[in-house]
Amino acid sequence: MSTPSQDGQTFHDPVSALAQSFMNFVRMIPGREIVMRYIASSYQNDPIRSLLELVLFIFAVRTILQNRTRSGQNTKNFVQLDNKEIDYLVKEFEPEPLCEPLNAKEQQELDDVPMMMGHSGPRVKVTAPELSGTQPREVFNLGSFNFTGMVNAPEMTAQAQSILREYGVGSCSPPGFYGTSDMHMKLEKTIAEFVRKEDSIIYSQGFSTISGVIPAFCKRGDIIVADEGVNFAIQCALRLSRSTIYWYQHNDTASLETVLQRVQKQVKDKVPLRRRVIVTEGLFEGDGAISDLPKIVELAKRFKFRIFLDESYSIGTLGRTGRGLTEHQNVDPDDIDFIVGNMAVAFGGAGGFCASTAFAVRHQRINGLSFVFSAAMPVMVANGSTTAMHLLTTQPHRIANLHKNVRKMRSVLDQIDSIMIPSAPDSALIHVQIRSKHEPKSNRLSVPIADKQASHDLSKAEQEELLRQIIQRALNQGVMLVRDRKLRCIKPEITVTDKLDRASLRMAITSELTESEIAQAADILRASIVSVLGDSRS
Numbered sequence: 001m002s003t004p005s006q007d008g009q010t011f012h013d014p015v016s017a018l019a020q021s022f023m024n025f026v027r028m029i030p031g032r033e034i035v036m037r038y039i040a041s042s043y044q045n046d047p048i049r050s051l052l053e054l055v056l057f058i059f060a061v062r063t064i065l066q067n068r069t070r071s072g073q074n075t076k077n078f079v080q081l082d083n084k085e086i087d088y089l090v091k092e093f094e095p096e097p098l099c100e101p102l103n104a105k106e107q108q109e110l111d112d113v114p115m116m117m118g119h120s121g122p123r124v125k126v127t128a129p130e131l132s133g134t135q136p137r138e139v140f141n142l143g144s145f146n147f148t149g150m151v152n153a154p155e156m157t158a159q160a161q162s163i164l165r166e167y168g169v170g171s172c173s174p175p176g177f178y179g180t181s182d183m184h185m186k187l188e189k190t191i192a193e194f195v196r197k198e199d200s201i202i203y204s205q206g207f208s209t210i211s212g213v214i215p216a217f218c219k220r221g222d223i224i225v226a227d228e229g230v231n232f233a234i235q236c237a238l239r240l241s242r243s244t245i246y247w248y249q250h251n252d253t254a255s256l257e258t259v260l261q262r263v264q265k266q267v268k269d270k271v272p273l274r275r276r277v278i279v280t281e282g283l284f285e286g287d288g289a290i291s292d293l294p295k296i297v298e299l300a301k302r303f304k305f306r307i308f309l310d311e312s313y314s315i316g317t318l319g320r321t322g323r324g325l326t327e328h329q330n331v332d333p334d335d336i337d338f339i340v341g342n343m344a345v346a347f348g349g350a351g352g353f354c355a356s357t358a359f360a361v362r363h364q365r366i367n368g369l370s371f372v373f374s375a376a377m378p379v380m381v382a383n384g385s386t387t388a389m390h391l392l393t394t395q396p397h398r399i400a401n402l403h404k405n406v407r408k409m410r411s412v413l414d415q416i417d418s419i420m421i422p423s424a425p426d427s428a429l430i431h432v433q434i435r436s437k438h439e440p441k442s443n444r445l446s447v448p449i450a451d452k453q454a455s456h457d458l459s460k461a462e463q464e465e466l467l468r469q470i471i472q473r474a475l476n477q478g479v480m481l482v483r484d485r486k487l488r489c490i491k492p493e494i495t496v497t498d499k500l501d502r503a504s505l506r507m508a509i510t511s512e513l514t515e516s517e518i519a520q521a522a523d524i525l526r527a528s529i530v531s532v533l534g535d536s537r538s
Helices: 014-027 032-045 047-070 083-092 104-112 154-167 175-179 182-195 209-217 232-241 253-267 293-303 358-367 379-394 397-413 460-477 515-533
Strands: 002-004 010-012 115-117 123-127 137-141 199-203 223-227 244-248 276-281 306-310 338-342 352-356 429-434 505-508
Touching (some): 182 352, 209 276, 209 306, 209 338, 244 253, 253 293, 379 397, 397 429, 460 505, 460 515
Parallel strands (some): 276 306
Antiparallel strands (some): 199 352, 338 352, 429 505
C-alpha cells in the first residue's frame, strides 16, 4: 500500500501492506462476519472482557504447545536407576498405615468374634478361640437379621439361579439410564401393594435409602422433628438435609407434643411456607422399642406435619401378615406420608424402598441422589425381594412362628431381675442391658427409656466386659449372640449416662427355630446371664 506524503509523493508502507494482507486472509475465513461482529461488539461494550479473553486464548495456545513439546525434552534432571536398584527400593518400601493399629482391647474384641463356616441360617457352624475342640460347632444363630428365614429359604435360591441365567448379574448402570429392568418395576409394584401405598421406588443400598429420601424433600429452612433414638442412617439423612432439627425424647409422645407446640409458636409469625415433618422408626434398631404410631398420626394431623416412618425392622416382623407397624397398630397407611424400609432385613435381599404417592415417587427419580447416582441392584436380588413378599403372603406360618418364638423367649428373659429389656414385648429384635443397682426391678417397661437422670453404677467399659462374658458362655453352650455396636448420635446432648447409649446384648429371633429349640436357647441364655450377673443385682 502507498501512503501520500506532505509534498504529494507516495511511498510503500510495509506495515500497512502487512495489515492489508492480514485483512485479506481474514476475509477468506468462513464465518468471519460473525467473529468480527462479536469482537467489535464485545470491545465496544466491554473492552476489559475482550482483553481478558485474548489473554486466556494466548494462555491456552501456550499450554497446548508446551504439552506437545515437553515429552521430547531430555531427562537429564531425573535420577537414572538400574533394575537392581529399583527392586531394592520396592522391597524396602513400607507404606504408612491407613489407620491406627489396634490396641489390646480392640485386638481382643476382634479375636473373640466367631467365624461362621458356610452359609448363614438359623443353625450355623462356627469356630472361636474360646470354643473347646478343634472342629466347628453347630450353634443356634440369634445374631443375624433372619427374622422370617428368607436367607436360607429354598425358593430364594431357586429364583436367584433362574434369574441369573436369564438376566445375568446386571447392567451396572444407574436406573435412570439403562439399569432398570422389568423385574425392578415388578418389585416396586409389589412393594406398593404389600405396604398398601399408591406407588414405591427402590434404592440399591439399604443404608443410603433414607439419605436419599429425606434430602429430596427437606431443604435448608425446613423443620424436622425427630426422635432422639433414630438409627445412624437417619441421622446422616437429617444432617444432609440441612434443615432445622428439633429433637424429642425417645419414644415419648408427650415430649413430641411439647416440641410441636414450641415449633408452632416459634414459626407462627414467620414465613409460613416451610416443610414440616416428623421422623421416627417403627421398630427402633437401637433398643427394640415400638413407636406409638396412632398418637404420632394424631399429633401430625393436629399440628399439620408430614410423617417419615422407617419400617426397616418392623416390615416382615410386625402385624398379622408382616406388613409392619401400620398393620400391627391398625393405622391407615394413607396417614403416613413416607414409608421407608431396608429390604436386606425383612426380605433377605438387598437395597431399600420408599413407598408414598405417585407424585412423591416421580420426584425422587430425579431428586433422590441415592437413586440417581447409584447403579441399579442386580436383577436376581430385586426378584428375591419380590419372592420374599410372596412367601410372606402365601405362608402365614412364618409370621405366626416368629411371634410365638418371641413370646417364648420373652417369657424366660422377663423373669431375670439382673437385666433390663428396653425392647417392646412384640419386638423380634431384643436388646438386653445390665440393670443398675439404682433402678427398681420393674424398670424394664414401666419407666420411660428417655429418663436421662438414671445413671448406672457400672461404667460402660465394665458393662461391655460383663456382656462379653455372657456372649462367650452362651456360645460355649450352643447359642450365638452379638453385642450391639452403637455409634454416637449427632445430637451432642446424649451422653454416656443416657439409656440410649448403654451397652446392650442384641438378639434377633427367627421363625426357623422350632418351639423346643427356642426354649433350649432361652434356657442357655438365662443360665449364661445368671452365671455372670447373678439372679438379681440388688
